[in-house]
Amino acid sequence: MKKYFKKIGIKSSTKIYRNLPVERLIEYSLLRDNARIGMNGATMIDTGEYTGRSPNDKYFVKEKSSEKLLWWGPVNKKVDEKIFDELYEKIINYYNDSKEPTFLFDGYAGADVENRLSIRVIAKKAWQAHFVHNMFIRPSQNELENFKEDFTIINASDVKNKNFREHGLNSETFIIFNLEKKIAIIGGTEYGGEMKKGVFSLMHYLLPQKNILSMHCSANVDNKGENAALFFGLSGTGKTTLSTDPNRPLIGDDEHGWSDKGIFNFEGGCYAKVINLSKEDEPDIYNAIKHGSLLENVVYDQKSRKIDFFNNSKTENTRVSYPIDYISNSLNGQGKPSIAGHPRTIIFLTCDAFGVLPAVSMLNEGQAMYHFINGYTAKIAGTERGIKEPVATFSPCYGGPFLTLHPLRYAELLKEKMQKFNSSVYLVNTGWIGGTPESGTNRISIQNTRAIITSILN
Secondary structure (H helix, E strand, O other): OHHHHHHHOOOOOOOEEEOOOHHHHHHHHHHHOOOEEOHHHOEEEOOOOOOOEOHHHEEEEOOHHHHOOOOOOOOOEEEOHHHHHHHHHHHHHHHHHOOOOEEEEEEEEOOOHHHOEEEEEEEOOHHHHHHHHHHOEOOOHHHHHOOOOOEEEEEEOOOOOOOHHHHOOOOOOEEEEEOOOOEEEEEOOOOOHHHHHHHHHHHHHHHHHHOOEEEEEEEEOOOOOOOOEEEEOOOOOOHHHHHOEOOEOEEEOOEEEEOOOOEEEOOOEEEEEOOOOOOOOOHHHHHOOOOOOEEEOOEEOOOOOOEEOOOOOOOOOOEEEEEHHHOOOEOHHHOOOOEEOOOOEEEEEEOOOOOOOOOEEEEOHHHHHHHHHHOEEEEOOOOEOOOOOOEEEEOHHHOHHHOOOOHHHHHHHHHHHHHHHOOEEEEEEOOEOOOOOOOOOOEOOHHHHHHHHHHHHO
16 A cells, blocks of 8 residues: 555655544544534534535546547536646645545445446545445455555545636636546545545546446336336435335435446445435435434534434535445345346436426437436525525536536437337426425425326336
């Protein structure tokens, strides 16, 4: 490991902890990261100023190997390699000057062993190592001993780019990917989702080049492990909630691939919103909050540590990450890999802010392509900085912020696989029906949407 750190420039003589047990990470978080223990032994942390992703601060280095493939624009902004090198040096100096221990996590993205990505995450905050331990696929001891990283993320959330104006960047915060060097650097934001979605962007870049569709969706199967269903939708539209069904084992809640063998989860955990969480409406997620779970930005009583899930004074984007086997009714929770056959049903979830779309529609192939490419929904309050109420938006493939290739490439792959494996497609509105938030109309209830989904799947 010392050779590896020397190779990337980190020469610090401080302790380096690799794949620590969660119990040790929690101890360090309590000592150094102002973490607290809350409901059922779950760890609670505050991510500071950034309580959601910062999409305007994400960049890709302009270099020959990827320049002609990347979908350049507002989602994937170009940055000169000299700027990357300058900020990389700044981060390495930060690590070398620090007297605090360094935390390293080695794991995988992709439950399909043939198509997984070996991810190494380096961080100075123990809770960030805890987060990636929860979210990525944890290696066996044998896999760890023989681990060879495909891509490295160096998180230096305390480092800010004071020269961002001279660099032509958006702010002091930066999330920069160098695909040629296979390294990403993060500075200025503590938000854990940047690491999760950063790896998702990598999978979106790599897998379609192997004719595998990468998807922003959740997935589940029936109790026989058959009749898989996909749920597409942006953050906050119900992917996690609706795919966590007591009658259908969960494959995964957010990121999947679809190869000619079937579908597979990219992750080893779930990252669920907990604003307005109740045991009655979402028992699986509620019960997953326990020792080992990591709560972000929840409001709690300082004395009793009791959480107020209905308090959004910090953010609407309160979250919890936990290993997927914390959902007992998941394939992983049953001791099985998070993979399945080809999906029989595909559901597009959209949060209609104008109350125009019906509760449910069955789509033909042309309509499915239209809705997939356009990706109409509303940005939900809190999932990005500055969003306080639903705003109508169009997000290609129901995941525009994470795409790295042109949207038509993903649409072509979806059409090809729908035709080849005979999948049916439905559009379900999880937003407002027959009115708008401003007019006083309530958003459709989780119970009603669940009833619609159950009818579709049966």
